[in-house]
Amino acid sequence: MGFIKGRKLVYEYKKYNEEGGIESVNRAVDGVDLDVERGDFIAILGHNGSGKSTLAKHINALLVPSGGTLYVNGKDTAKEENIWDVRQTAGMVFQNPDNQIIGTVVEEDVGFGPENMGVPTEEIWERVEESLKSVGMWKYRKASPNRLSGGQKQRVAIAGVVAMHPKCIVLDEPTAMLDPVGRKEVIRAVRALNMVEDVTVLLITHYMEEVIYADKVLVMDGGKVVMQGTPCEIFSQVEKLKGYRLDVPQVTLLAHELKKSGLPLEDGILTAEELVEALCQLRSNM
Amino acid sequence: MLKDITLGQYYPRDSVIHRLDPRTKLVGTLVFLLSLFLFRSFACCLVATLFLGAVIRASKVPFGFMVRGLRSIMVLLAITMFFNLLLTPGIPVLRIWKLTVTREGILQALFMAIRLIYLIIGSTVMTLTTTPNHLTDGMEKGLAPLNRLHVPVHEVSMMMSIALRFIPILMEETDKIMKAQMARGADFESGGLIKKAKNLVPLLVPLFVSAFRRANDLALAMEARGYRGGQGRTKMKPLIYQKRDYGAYLILAGYLVCICAAGILSPL
Numbered sequence: 001m002g003f004i005k006g007r008k009l010v011y012e013y014k015k016y017n018e019e020g021g022i023e024s025v026n027r028a029v030d031g032v033d034l035d036v037e038r039g040d041f042i043a044i045l046g047h048n049g050s051g052k053s054t055l056a057k058h059i060n061a062l063l064v065p066s067g068g069t070l071y072v073n074g075k076d077t078a079k080e081e082n083i084w085d086v087r088q089t090a091g092m093v094f095q096n097p098d099n100q101i102i103g104t105v106v107e108e109d110v111g112f113g114p115e116n117m118g119v120p121t122e123e124i125w126e127r128v129e130e131s132l133k134s135v136g137m138w139k140y141r142k143a144s145p146n147r148l149s150g151g152q153k154q155r156v157a158i159a160g161v162v163a164m165h166p167k168c169i170v171l172d173e174p175t176a177m178l179d180p181v182g183r184k185e186v187i188r189a190v191r192a193l194n195m196v197e198d199v200t201v202l203l204i205t206h207y208m209e210e211v212i213y214a215d216k217v218l219v220m221d222g223g224k225v226v227m228q229g230t231p232c233e234i235f236s237q238v239e240k241l242k243g244y245r246l247d248v249p250q251v252t253l254l255a256h257e258l259k260k261s262g263l264p265l266e267d268g269i270l271t272a273e274e275l276v277e278a279l280c281q282l283r284s285n286m
Numbered sequence: 287m288l289k290d291i292t293l294g295q296y297y298p299r300d301s302v303i304h305r306l307d308p309r310t311k312l313v314g315t316l317v318f319l320l321s322l323f324l325f326r327s328f329a330c331c332l333v334a335t336l337f338l339g340a341v342i343r344a345s346k347v348p349f350g351f352m353v354r355g356l357r358s359i360m361v362l363l364a365i366t367m368f369f370n371l372l373l374t375p376g377i378p379v380l381r382i383w384k385l386t387v388t389r390e391g392i393l394q395a396l397f398m399a400i401r402l403i404y405l406i407i408g409s410t411v412m413t414l415t416t417t418p419n420h421l422t423d424g425m426e427k428g429l430a431p432l433n434r435l436h437v438p439v440h441e442v443s444m445m446m447s448i449a450l451r452f453i454p455i456l457m458e459e460t461d462k463i464m465k466a467q468m469a470r471g472a473d474f475e476s477g478g479l480i481k482k483a484k485n486l487v488p489l490l491v492p493l494f495v496s497a498f499r500r501a502n503d504l505a506l507a508m509e510a511r512g513y514r515g516g517q518g519r520t521k522m523k524p525l526i527y528q529k530r531d532y533g534a535y536l537i538l539a540g541y542l543v544c545i546c547a548a549g550i551l552s553p554l
Contacts, residue, residue, distance in 0.1 A: 060510050062506060062509065062510060084512060084514070087509075087510060087511075087512050088512060091510070091511070092507075092510040094503065094506070094507055094510075096503060098455055098500070099500050099503035099504050099507065100503065100504065100507035101451075102448065102451070102504070102507070102508060102511075103451070104418075104419050104447065104450060104451045105419070107522075108419075108522060108523070111522035112508075112511060112513075113511040113512060114520075114522070115519050115520055115521060115522055116511060116512040116513045116514065116519055117512055118518045118519060118520050119520055120520060121520060121521060121522065121523075121524055124520065124522045125522070128522070145451075146454050146455065160511065161511070164511065164512065
């Protein structure tokens, strides 16, 4: 059985009128099947309102499906008694770094999760040290979060989740409010966790550049998963992505346009290096 | 600039007083304040002065910082002294027009002033040497017995520390909204009191909306990290009494004995 397994997931936001009757129903997630293995790096793409954040909140049991089932690490998230286990298994990082830091000092914030779990004091300190080091924020442990940059705050938030020793981290647009430098810092930290500590990562984003390292990409639109596959497979379908109001990475777009105007390039070129290599090869063949 | 604001006015220094357990400091301050009001004689004043002086010395905080808090009570102090001076019955010393100043009045006013000043300085010493976080921690632990009376001690202290964390963030936000509204022609400066208050509406409404949104986000983030109230929670920095705290309690007891003795031996 997969690590995260969702079948026909449905979630409806209901709008109530004044008498308490249901006025309108908005299906944010509509019949999604989700399969994630341990250690995977999954990216979920989609424009605003495509249901990707709603889906993410299910994995942490912050939302319970209106229909269908979702198992995280073999536990049904819809069951009340599993909630705390699920939340410990799947940590969550949110978009706004300011609104998810609870402590007034960096180290206290990282310790917040373990404190809630009832971890003994000495072990909390060990976990805080290890997780702050894993995101490269150890030297800021005594700093006030208000004095950190956006990227640094977001890394502290990630450390706060890592300290709970989750098997999986869900990141809900963690870079949306950051500058390019901060974005790079955060993505680097996330990749390191995935590769070194073998943490399963679900990254929700609308920046294409962050997706190229993923093992698998899901594209969502209107609450449904409309495309899935490796980044290479996804980005080779430039026209289809544009139909879902998504951009492809600049390099991929360039390769796509070159191909359209007659150069025999392969599909799904993701990085500048790949493009350079392909172009050089073309020249030597000529 | 706004980022530097902390509530209270913690003055970072490495001193014995700073390192004391916040509970010790809370109890100490409370005892000191009570002792000020229980006794009234010159001998007692002397004892209190010596004690306060010693504590200030040990805290290594410049004396100027202690006195700063006094500015805000100057008016109150003046009014209190004025009425005490004139309205206390006793042996008249001075008579100006219809007002009589009595010997008792002078004494009373003097004591009152000393009390008020010491009261402010005493509590300032505590806020200068304790971080707000430490203070909330101390209150949480110190008031823990109230839990049995179903007082939500943990929740209240959690709220306080979150409020402390969000003060600078909300200040920044206020600044931002103010500038945004000013860019659209809002006027926060001119007009009378009522007009000024009315002008604040376009500032307060978005501020409240955003504060609620933040609160919602934060609640979600706390829940996602497994927060479920105080039960079954461990502490990263638990408060444990050290040797110096027991020492401080001994000194405090000594101070109480001295001031009691002074009060009994010289009633005035």
